[in-house]
Amino acid sequence: MLSSEDHMAICSQLGRDITPLEAAAFENLWSEHCSYRSTKALLRTLPTDGKNVIIGPGDDAAIVSFSDKVALAIGMESHNHPSYVDPYDGAATGVGGIVRDIISMGAKPIALMDPLCFGTLDSEKTKNLFEHVVSGIGDYGNCIGVPVVRGDLIFDESYRGNPLVNVVAVGMLDPENIITGRVKTPGNRLILYGSRTGRDGLGGASFASRDLSEDAEAEDRPSVQVGDPYIEKLLIDATMAMCSTGKIRACRDLGAAGFAGASSEMASTWGARIIADNVPLRESGMNEVEIMLAESQERMLAEVAPEDVELIGSIAEKYDLAWADVGEVIAEPRYIVEFKGTVVCDLPIDLLVGGAPSCEREMLPYTLEKPFSRPDEDIRTLCLKVLAHPECAAKDWVFSQYDHDVQLRTVSLGPDAACIRLDGNGLYLTCGCNPRHIHLRPRDGTANAVLENVSNLACYGALPICAVDCLNFASPVHPEINWQIAESIAGMGEMCRHLDAPIVGGNVSLYNESDEFETQIKPTPMLGMIGKGEVIRRSPPEEGAILALIGTTRPEFGGSILDCITGCGGNAPETGDPAIVVSIRNMVQSGSFAAVTDLSRGGLLTALTKIAPRCSIEIRGDPIEVLFSESYARFLVAVHDRTILRDLPHTILGTVGGDALTILAGDETIRLTDEDMAASGQTIRDLMRID
Structure with a gap:
């Protein structure tokens, strides 16, 4: 529902009351999900330019340069609230929506990433959400033929009533054939094509801009879209065929706020007159609000010169897609909608699009770190518990549901970043953040999230090209949440500038809290990042290779996996040293290491299991401290010549080889065999109790 304050402000500017369609359009386009009214001033402080950036924030997706012949489209989106109400369809349509953002730029989608956050796995509700979200992502991605090559999994009680489903999509295109999402010429026609419009997804944008209620599953089910990946595949192929003709002047996908959102945002450089009666429908009796605001999936809107309408329509028909001429670009800066011969909407287009007033809210800093309390358990027990934590556990059950090899570009999936082969080089992809660290220290934690993703790329010698973000927070009406948001964005900007990793696009998802469980999510400014380097195929280090820890280890346990399992507390990590990351990247490029991985969740112990079990x-x-601290800018490396490490802060640990992971700590010797680690239940399949 449009707030009384917004309603009064709009009527005051127009000098009249507004129609039902105008009210619905403002409710959705002025929602937090579409207008970023609580965050847009902060977002302007982020670095968005760089040597590789062709198109930054503001369009359906960003465009960056990869080579002389290849540009990349990249975008990131959330589908959090829908995935709680209907986990399968909510997650599936999240994939479909971000893929359409990519194809609207004229790019063919080539890779997906899916960072996900859930409650703890001791809840049957969480297990159900997790199982169906993963299934929805896997089924949709597999059906449309786009590989999911990377992801992240976070399990924390704060997500119990509000899981996070974030998706990154990357596409490739000819840098000479980029299509943007703003109309070019008055008199051109607007062509809607794809699925027919139904009543599903009504009010989706406004639904995503409020807290989840106790009865969300029953009340909000009509706000969740239902997708069809087979039509999406046809839509991808049809759009690529249309773009190849050179006749598409502008293109936009229909996502939040449906046809009203796409057409008004697309026409904001000029204006538009829409004939709502022309929209292809799959349900009879739909009124103008339902037609314009429904968020039915697999639909696109294109600007086409009048003489090219028949050609574009014939391509839609070839792929068995519905299509119609639904309006025209006009020179007057107004957004006009006609229905059954009557004008049902007539607004200044800049008021509807971009006219939402900013929100100034109070900020309240807090301190949550507590003194470190040494765990009572012995080191061996702690090792097994850390390795059994679901964030350290084997993720085979998840990965096995995704087709990684479709399109035949995937080289590897990790352990630190995925690699796909593109134009003779390696395109590296990584994503994630650590919400527990960010909760304790929002600025340092978010800066470290940037550093961690660049560290993942550095393990392959890859330079960052750009990053996208999805800023997931609880309600900004709480002063402490508003402070989290400001501090996180500041930390992100500082580290992105330092490491030359511009933020080229993303999404803001607020109001992620649950009345049912009385929970607020931890601050989760999730990142997706891509980099470029030589194609490297990782192999285990040879027996006898020297293992060394590079970087500075501090007693930083707050928000760590050790803290999760023992409640030990402690300080969260300070911002890591980016100079170490740059040095590691340079040494990987020179071939100095037999193996390398960065340290993150679970500290040195989990790093050892990655490259030297x-x-x-x-x-x-x-x-x-040595095994479980989660200080950043640290790397475990295997080398054959220890002298190459002389210019880096490092500690020699031991050698590769033997029949177990053997740790000598003072007078104690700890042996962790394959059987020991398997017995700890260190797989997601075991934790889910899935046969």
Whole structure:
């Protein structure tokens, strides 16, 4: 419902009351989901330009340069609230929506990433959400032929009533054939094509801009879209065929706020006159509000010169897609909609699009870190518990549902970043953040999220090209949440500038809290990042290789996996040293390492299981600090010549080889065999109890 304050402000500017369609259009386009009214001033502080940036924030997707012959489209979107109400369809349509953002730029989608956040797996509700979200993403991606190559999984009680489903899509296109989402010429026609319009998804944008109620599953089900991946595949192919003709002047996908959102945003450079009666429908008796605001999936809007309408329509028909001429671009800066011969909407287009007033809200800093309390358990027990935590556990059950090899470009899936082969080079993809660290230290934690993603690329010698973000927070009406948002964006901007990783696009998802469970999500400014480097195929280091830890380890346990399992508390990590990351990247490029991985969740222990599960190391100092601290800008490397490390802060740990992970800590020797680690239940399949 449009707030009384907004309603009064709109009527005051127009000098009249507004029609039902105008009210619905303002409710959705002025919603937080579409207008970013609580965050747009902060978002303007982020670095968005760079040597590779062709189109930054503001369009359906960003465009960056990869090579002389290849440009990349990249976007990131959330589908959080819908995925709680209907996890399968909510997650599936999240994939479909971000893929359409990519194809609207004229790009063929080539890769997906899916960072996901859920409650803890001791809840049957969470298990159900997790299972169906993963299934929805896998089924949709597999059906449209786009590989999911990377993801992230976070399990924390704060997401119990409000899971996060974020999706990154990347596409490739000829840099000479970029299509944008703003109309070019008055007199051109607007062509709607794809699926027919139904009543599903009504009010989706406004639904995504409020808290989830206790009865959300029953009350909000009509706000969740239902997708059809087979039509999406036809839509991809048809759009690529249309773009190849050179006749598409502008293109936009129909997402939040449906046809009203896409057509008004697309026409905001000039104006538009829409004939709502012309929209192809799949349900009879729909009124103008339902036609214009429904968020039915798999629909696109294109600007076409009058003489090219028949050609574009014939391509839609070839792919068995519905299409219609639904209006025209006009020179007057107004947004006009006609229905049954009557004008049902007539607004200044700049008031509807971009006219939402900003929100100034109070900020309240807080301090949540608590003193470190040393765990009572012995080191071996702690090791097994850390490895059994679902964020450290094997993710095969998830990955096995995704077709990674479709399109035949995928080189590897990790462990630190995925690689696909593109134009003779490696396109590297990584995503994620650590909400527990960010909750304790929003600025440092978000800066470290940027650093961690660049560290993942550095393990392959890849330079960052750009990043996209999805800023997931609870309600900004709470002063402490508003402070989290401001601090997180500041930390992100600072580190992105330092590491030359511009933020070229993204999404803001607020009001992620649950009345049912009385929970607020931890601040989750999720990142997706791409980089470029040589194609590197990782292999295990040879027996006898020297293992070394590079970087500075501090007693930083707050928000760590150790903290999750023991409640030990402690300080969250300070911002890591980006110079270490740059040095590692340079050394990987020169071939200095037999193996390398960065340290993140679970600290050194989980890093050892990635590249040297059979090794012997000796710990000097406090074994809890050395094994479980989650300080950033640290790397585990295997080398054959230790002298190459002389210019870096490092500690020699031991050597690769043996029949177990053997840790000598003072007078204690800890052996973790394959059987020990398997017995700890260290797979998602075991934790889900899935046969």
